[in-house]
Amino acid sequence: MIEKHLIGRLDDLADPGSREFAIQTAHSSLRGFVVRKRDTVFAYVNRCPHAGHILNRSPDSFLSVDREKIMCRSHGALFAIDTGVCVEGICLGERLQRIPVHLHEGLISLAYDAVQARWVETQDRFAASEAQPRK
Numbered sequence: 001m002i003e004k005h006l007i008g009r010l011d012d013l014a015d016p017g018s019r020e021f022a023i024q025t026a027h028s029s030l031r032g033f034v035v036r037k038r039d040t041v042f043a044y045v046n047r048c049p050h051a052g053h054i055l056n057r058s059p060d061s062f063l064s065v066d067r068e069k070i071m072c073r074s075h076g077a078l079f080a081i082d083t084g085v086c087v088e089g090i091c092l093g094e095r096l097q098r099i100p101v102h103l104h105e106g107l108i109s110l111a112y113d114a115v116q117a118r119w120v121e122t123q124d125r126f127a128a129s130e131a132q133p134r135k
């Protein structure tokens with residue numbers, strides 16, 4: 001069974017911009033964030049590969065000052081927005097955990113496969129009325 005979770009609208013994100021989310025399902029809990037870069041959205045688990053801290057210290061703030069990278073506020077590691085790979089800092093070469101994103105008609109959604117117990121790509125069309133609101 002696929003559980004669908006609406007994160008928000010593409011138009012509500014700055015370009016580049018980021019937003020955090022928290023999802024609790026019957027089988028999983030997830031703290032993550034999305035980053036918009038032009039018309040593409042990337043999602044990652046909010047956990048730094050260095051020491052396991054959350055990356056942000058203030059709400060929705062995941063980008064470096066120049067907004068070109070994702071930045072961990074604990075020790076300053078920088079990650080590529082499109083791959084999640086650390087390109088500068090103490091965990092060089094390690095990567096953030098990617099979450100598949102579904103972008104359809106301006107809506108950003110995630111899909112959780114409760115049978116396989118993992119976040120998945122899906123070709124399903126997400127209607128706003130089917131998805132759960134952002135928490």
Ligand code: FES
Binds near residue numbers: 050073075089
């Ligand atoms: S916990 Fe992120 S750089 Fe140390």
